[in-house]
Amino acid sequence: MQKKKEIKVLGNNNYPIGIFDSGFGGLTVMSAINKVLPSENLIYFGDTAHVPYGAKSRDTIVRFSKDIISFLIKNKAKLIVVACNTVSALALPVLEKILKIPPIIGVIEPGVRVAIDASKSFRIGIIGTEGTIKSKSYPKAINKLVKAKVYQQACPLLVPLVEEGLIDGEITDKVVKKYIKPLLAKKIDTLVLGCTHYPFLRKILEKNLDKNIIVVDSAISTALEVKLILDKKFLFASKNGKKYLKFYVSDNPEKFKKIGMRFFSKDITIIKKVDLVG
Amino acid sequence: MQKKKEIKVLGNNNYPIGIFDSGFGGLTVMSAINKVLPSENLIYFGDTAHVPYGAKSRDTIVRFSKDIISFLIKNKAKLIVVACNTVSALALPVLEKILKIPPIIGVIEPGVRVAIDASKSFRIGIIGTEGTIKSKSYPKAINKLVKAKVYQQACPLLVPLVEEGLIDGEITDKVVKKYIKPLLAKKIDTLVLGCTHYPFLRKILEKNLDKNIIVVDSAISTALEVKLILDKKFLFASKNGKKYLKFYVSDNPEKFKKIGMRFFSKDITIIKKVDLVG
Numbered sequence: 001m002q003k004k005k006e007i008k009v010l011g012n013n014n015y016p017i018g019i020f021d022s023g024f025g026g027l028t029v030m031s032a033i034n035k036v037l038p039s040e041n042l043i044y045f046g047d048t049a050h051v052p053y054g055a056k057s058r059d060t061i062v063r064f065s066k067d068i069i070s071f072l073i074k075n076k077a078k079l080i081v082v083a084c085n086t087v088s089a090l091a092l093p094v095l096e097k098i099l100k101i102p103p104i105i106g107v108i109e110p111g112v113r114v115a116i117d118a119s120k121s122f123r124i125g126i127i128g129t130e131g132t133i134k135s136k137s138y139p140k141a142i143n144k145l146v147k148a149k150v151y152q153q154a155c156p157l158l159v160p161l162v163e164e165g166l167i168d169g170e171i172t173d174k175v176v177k178k179y180i181k182p183l184l185a186k187k188i189d190t191l192v193l194g195c196t197h198y199p200f201l202r203k204i205l206e207k208n209l210d211k212n213i214i215v216v217d218s219a220i221s222t223a224l225e226v227k228l229i230l231d232k233k234f235l236f237a238s239k240n241g242k243k244y245l246k247f248y249v250s251d252n253p254e255k256f257k258k259i260g261m262r263f264f265s266k267d268i269t270i271i272k273k274v275d276l277v278g
Numbered sequence: 279m280q281k282k283k284e285i286k287v288l289g290n291n292n293y294p295i296g297i298f299d300s301g302f303g304g305l306t307v308m309s310a311i312n313k314v315l316p317s318e319n320l321i322y323f324g325d326t327a328h329v330p331y332g333a334k335s336r337d338t339i340v341r342f343s344k345d346i347i348s349f350l351i352k353n354k355a356k357l358i359v360v361a362c363n364t365v366s367a368l369a370l371p372v373l374e375k376i377l378k379i380p381p382i383i384g385v386i387e388p389g390v391r392v393a394i395d396a397s398k399s400f401r402i403g404i405i406g407t408e409g410t411i412k413s414k415s416y417p418k419a420i421n422k423l424v425k426a427k428v429y430q431q432a433c434p435l436l437v438p439l440v441e442e443g444l445i446d447g448e449i450t451d452k453v454v455k456k457y458i459k460p461l462l463a464k465k466i467d468t469l470v471l472g473c474t475h476y477p478f479l480r481k482i483l484e485k486n487l488d489k490n491i492i493v494v495d496s497a498i499s500t501a502l503e504v505k506l507i508l509d510k511k512f513l514f515a516s517k518n519g520k521k522y523l524k525f526y527v528s529d530n531p532e533k534f535k536k537i538g539m540r541f542f543s544k545d546i547t548i549i550k551k552v553d554l555v556g
Contacts, residue, residue: 049338050328055441060327060529063553157449160438163333171435171456174449251338275341 013234014241016041017226018077018102020068023051023163024256025197026083027264029107030245032219033081036227039239042246043075046260049250049276052159053086054129054195061131062091067276069099071248078235080104081226085195085218086129089137103229110225111192111218112141118214119190122148125183125213128194130154138194151186155179155195162197165259168204176201176208184210193217247271291512292519294319295504296355296380298346301329301441302534303475304361305542307385308523310497311359314505317517320524321353324538327528327554330437331364332407332473339409340369345554347377349526356513358382359504363389363473363496364407367415381507388503389470389496390419396492397468400426403461403491406472408432416472429464433457433473440475443537446482454479454486462488471495525549 017037019030023046030044045068047053053061065087072080079102082088082095088106095104115124126138133154142148157175166172183191191213193199199217206215230236245268249256253271260268295315297308301324308322323346325331331339343365350358357380360366360373366384373382393402404416410432417428435453444450461469469491471477477495484493508514523546527534531549538546 049334055530055533056327057530156442157435157438157444160435164434166435171449171452174452178449252333252335255333 012076012078014041014237015076015078016043016244016246017079017081018043018045018072018075019081019083020045020047020072021084021196022047022053022086023159023197024200024260025159025162025195027260028196028199028217028219029081029083029222031264032223033226034245036220036223037230039237039241039243041237041241041244043072043077044245044247045072045274046247046249046256047276048252048256051163052129053084054131054156054159056131058090061087062094065091065095066098069095069104071274071276073102078102079226079229081222082106083196083222086131089128089132089135103233105222105225105229107196107218107222108137108141110221111194111216112138112145114218114221115190115192115216116142116146116148118216119148121187121189122146123186123188123190124148124150125186125188125191126150126152126194127155127158127179127183127191127198128152129159130156132194138192149186151183151188153179153183158201159195159197162200163259165262167200172201172204173208176204180205180208188213190214190216244270248274250274250276290354290356292319292515293354293356294321294522294524295357295359296321296323296350296353297359297361298323298325298350299362299474300325300331300364301437301475302478302538303437303440303473305538306474306477306495306497307359307361307500309542310501311504312523314498314501315508317515317519317521319515319519319522321350321355322523322525323350324525324527324534325554326530326534329441330407331362332409332437333434334409336368339365340372343369343373344376347373347382349552349554351380356380357504357507359500360384361474361500364409367406367410367413381511383500383503383507385474385496385500386415386419388499389472389494390416390423392496392499393468393470393494394420394424394426396494397426399465399467400424401464401466402426402428403464403466403469404428404430404472405433405436405457405461405469405476406430407437408434410472416470427464429461429466431457431461436479437473437475440478441537443540445478450479450482451486454482458483458486466491468492468494522548526552528552528554
């Protein structure tokens with residue numbers, strides 16, 4: 001049955017899923033997609049020449065994202081996953097408009113559904129970059145579905161900490177405490193990691209939270225969303241094909257490999273530097 | 279006499295001095311140039327779409343710098359000041375080769391001369407970005423002039439802290455302590471702020487150093503170097519012209535204005551966003 005479906009879509013089922021982020025963060029999403037969809041070919045783009053995105057403007061984020069998407073399409077992506085909350089928050093609506101094929105999905109809606117599922121008191125905390133928080137994408141997405149109290153906190157130092165590999169230790173602990181404090185005062189029962197870099201800090205975050213607070217990241221739920229779309233569009237890869245994971249960065253492939261390996265569950269073997277003009 | 283010299287150089291004496299950096303950091307150098315040369319017109323470019331530069335590769339830094347220099351030349355810069363240690367360390371030799379006119383100067387050599395002047399024991403500490411430290415530009419430049427023990431420390435978190443305006447407080451204090459500790463153990467008597475962002479952290483750095491350690495930044499000494507070159511090339515602006523300071527950024531002019539104002543001694547009034555394609 002699956003095979004019949006594949007023929008319908010011009011034989012591009014074994015084309016890869018394209019995933020992108022400003023740096024390492026999106027590897028958390030790639031890792032989840034790889035777990036949920038082990039037969040799929042995946043290509044990842046980390047925009048390490050322009051990292052971090054968090055404090056940059058909508059115009060600039062849209063410009064960077066368009067270039068990356070062009071690159072992924074040239075590399076035959078059958079579906080594009082925006083594995084970055086800042087891009088999802090600031091640029092996804094624009095990108096969706098210009099991009100009819102392939103389909104594109106972000107990380108905010110999937111994360112929001114998990115958070116609503118998890119929360120009992122509907123007092124939900126969001127941490128994210130300056131851009132994500134200012135866009136109010138999370139409160140809007142949550143309140144479209146339920147009536148909830150949403151408390152936001154921008155955490156501009158967390159991405160630099162993760163990009164430097166400082167995922168524990170005294171400094172990171174102090175930074176986390178500072179950001180979490182006002183949310184704890186609001187008696188949240190659910191905390192959304194509104195940035196794909198933050199799952200790397202999950203341990204140190206959980207250490208600083210009350211035990212009853214549920215921490216939500218959107219990686220698995222985004223991966224499940226990808227699965228749903230592939231199913232709907234008859235786009236599953238065949239199980240017999242030769243599977244590959246490829247990584248591209250706009251700068252410093254060596255550093256990406258070194259730090260990425262610590263975070264990504266699989267080996268980062270094929271990695272190339274690509275100059276984008278954006 | 280001065281007027282006669284001006285005529286010799288095709289009347290471009292009132293053209294501006296072009297100054298650039300990845301973000302706010304170079305404002306420390308601009309401020310010094312403005313003090314030392316109050317009659318000069320100055321234009322500043324902060325590459326806030328690509329900030330930070332510190333962990334990015336030589337190729338990428340050269341590519342960004344070339345685009346900025348083209349912009350400054352289009353805006354008639356009579357002299358270019360690389361107000362960024364990472365660019366000075368990684369890209370200046372390449373940029374000097376491709377750029378015959380106007381003259382271009384960096385911040386490392388001027389800083390090194392002050393450090394050698396200040397040090398008695400010739401045990402000199404250098405703090406800078408990953409790129410600057412890895413390039414070994416400081417130890418090389420110092421040891422070209424004197425035989426000294428040079429101890430280096432990369433401080434990847436200091437630029438993000440300054441760019442977020444966190445120039446004091448407990449977190450910045452912890453970060454500074456961590457970076458400074460190994461240098462104190464080496465009994466340095468002079469510490470070079472090898473990044474134009476670091477003078478914003480001078481107070482908190484000095485608080486954490488032994489009192490006998492002299493802190494050196496290259497801003498004033500770079501400004502004096504600029505003065506020397508203008509003198510040598512008969513390029514001083516006339517004292518009667520209408521003086522201007524202009525600021526350009528590749529992203530977020532509002533943020534630049536808000537944080538820049540805190541740091542720059544003069545008002546940041548004329549500020550424009552420019553899209554570079556690099």
